[in-house]
Amino acid sequence: MTYNINDKGYYGEFGGAYIPEMLYPNVEELRQNYLKIMAEPSFKEEFDQLLKDYVGRPSPLYLAKRLSEKYNTKIYLKREDLNHTGAHKINNTIGQILMAQRLGKKRIIAETGAGQHGVATATVCALMGLECIVYMGEIDIARQAPNVARMKMLGATVVPALSGSRTLKDATNEAIRDWINNPVNTHYIIGSVVGPHPYPDMVARFQAVVSEEMQWQLQEKEGKTTPDYVIACVGGGSNAAGAFYHYLENTDVKLIAVEAAGKGVNSGESAATSALGKEGVIHGSKTLLMQTGDGQITEPYSISAGLDYPGIGPMHAHLYKTGRAEFISITDDQAMNAGLELSKLEGIIPAIESSHALAVFEQKKFKPEDVVVLSLSGRGDKDLQNYIDYFNL
Numbered sequence: 394m395t396y397n398i399n400d401k402g403y404y405g406e407f408g409g410a411y412i413p414e415m416l417y418p419n420v421e422e423l424r425q426n427y428l429k430i431m432a433e434p435s436f437k438e439e440f441d442q443l444l445k446d447y448v449g450r451p452s453p454l455y456l457a458k459r460l461s462e463k464y465n466t467k468i469y470l471k472r473e474d475l476n477h478t479g480a481h482k483i484n485n486t487i488g489q490i491l492m493a494q495r496l497g498k499k500r501i502i503a504e505t506g507a508g509q510h511g512v513a514t515a516t517v518c519a520l521m522g523l524e525c526i527v528y529m530g531e532i533d534i535a536r537q538a539p540n541v542a543r544m545k546m547l548g549a550t551v552v553p554a555l556s557g558s559r560t561l562k563d564a565t566n567e568a569i570r571d572w573i574n575n576p577v578n579t580h581y582i583i584g585s586v587v588g589p590h591p592y593p594d595m596v597a598r599f600q601a602v603v604s605e606e607m608q609w610q611l612q613e614k615e616g617k618t619t620p621d622y623v624i625a626c627v628g629g630g631s632n633a634a635g636a637f638y639h640y641l642e643n644t645d646v647k648l649i650a651v652e653a654a655g656k657g658v659n660s661g662e663s664a665a666t667s668a669l670g671k672e673g674v675i676h677g678s679k680t681l682l683m684q685t686g687d688g689q690i691t692e693p694y695s696i697s698a699g700l701d702y703p704g705i706g707p708m709h710a711h712l713y714k715t716g717r718a719e720f721i722s723i724t725d726d727q728a729m730n731a732g733l734e735l736s737k738l739e740g741i742i743p744a745i746e747s748s749h750a751l752a753v754f755e756q757k758k759f760k761p762e763d764v765v766v767l768s769l770s771g772r773g774d775k776d777l778q779n780y781i782d783y784f785n786l
C-alpha cells in the first residue's frame with residue numbers, strides 16, 4: 394500500500410485527468426515536464442531562495458505552551474500564518490510561477506473563490522512581471538472586496554464570471570475556457586491539490602516544504618523527526634498535503650484531516666466532503682464530492698471561505714478511503730470558539746480555516762506525552778469582520 398501518487402496519476406482509485414480533449418495538449422505538456430523541471434538544480438535553487446527571502450521561510454515551529462497546558466498534551470504550531478501574504482498558498486504559487494517561466498509562458502490565469510488564491514497568484518505575477526488574469530464569480534467579487542482591491546493593486550485583471558451561481562465553479566469554467574483558447578502562451582495556476590493530474594501531485598510537492606521543515610525542526614526540539622500526530626484543515630487539501638507529505642508512508646505518525654461541518658454535517662449547510670461525498674469527477678479528477686442523487690454538485694457551505702469547497706483532492710479521498718487519515722468535521726461554532734481561544738491563550742489570531750483544525754482539541758483526547766503538530770495555515774486578518782460579527786466585538 395502506498396499513499397503517494399502512482400505513475401498513472403492516481404492515489405489508489407482517485408485522481409487521473411478527466412478533461413475535455415481540447416485541454417489535453419496543455420495538461421500533457423505540464424505532465425511531461427513538471428518532474429524534470431522540478432529536479433533541475435537551478436529550479437530548486439531559485440525556489441528555495443524565494444521561499445527564504447520573499448516568503449520568509451522557514452516558518453517557525455512554535456511550541457504553544459498555554460494551549461498545551463490547557464489540553465494536557467504537547468502542541469506545536471507550524472506557523473504558515475507568518476508567510477508573506479498570510480498563508481501557505483504562496484508556497485505553491487511561487488513554485489508554479491517558476492514552472493510557468495521554465496515552460497516559456499507569458500500569461501497567467503487563475504480562478505478564485507474567496508480571493509486568497511487570487512491574491513497569492515497576483516503577488517507572484519507582480520514579482521515576475523507576468524500578465525495575470527483572475528476569474529472570480531460576480532457574487533464572490535461583491536463578498537470579497539478587500540481581496541479584489543489587493544489583486545488590482547498587484548496589477549491583476551479581475552474578470553467576473555457572470556454565469557450560473559456566479560461563484561467558484563463558474564469562475565473555474567471561465568478559466569478553463571480561457572486556457573483552451575490560449576494553449577500556447579498561458580499557464581493556469583491551480584490553488585490546491587485538486588484538478589487533473591499532474592496538478593494534485595505538483596501542488597503537493599510545492600507544499601511539501603512544510604513537512605520537510607517540520608522534520609528538522611522536530612529533530613532540534615524533540616530529538617526525533619516524527620511527531621505522533623499531524624493535524625490540518627482540508628478545503629481542497631493543499632496545506633494538509635504539505636504537512637502530511639513526508640509522513641505519508643510512516644504509519645507511526647497519525648494524520649488528522651479536519652473538514653468544515655458548517656451548521657452541522659446533516660444540516661444541509663456543510664462542506665464535510667468525506668462524510669457526505671460520493672465518488673465522482675470534479676475539476677478533472679476522480680475524487681469524493683458532495684453531489685445529488687443524479688450527480689449534480691451540491692452547493693457547499695462553511696463560515697470559512699477557504700473550506701467552502703464541494704470536493705477534496707484525490708490524495709485526501711485516498712487517505713480517507715484507506716483509513717490512513719482520520720477525518721473529523723468541525724462546525725462553524727466550534728471553529729469560531731477555537732479561534733478566539735487561540736487568540737487569548739497564545740496571542741495569535743488564526744484564519745478561520747485554521748481554527749477548524751484547532752477545534753479538534755475539544756473533540757479528541759491526546760496523551761500528555763504525545764507530540765502534536767498542527768498546521769496553522771493562515772492568519773486571521775482577512776477574517777476580522779467575520780470574528781467581529783460572530784462575537785459582537
Ligand SMILES: *Cc1c(COP(=O)(O)O)cnc(C)c1O
Pocket residue numbers: 480481482509584585586626627628629630631632633699700744746747770771772
Ligand atoms: C485556502 C486556505 C485553506 C484551504 O485550502 P487547502 O488547499 O485545503 O489548504 C486553508 N487555510 C487557509 C488559511 C487558506 O487560505
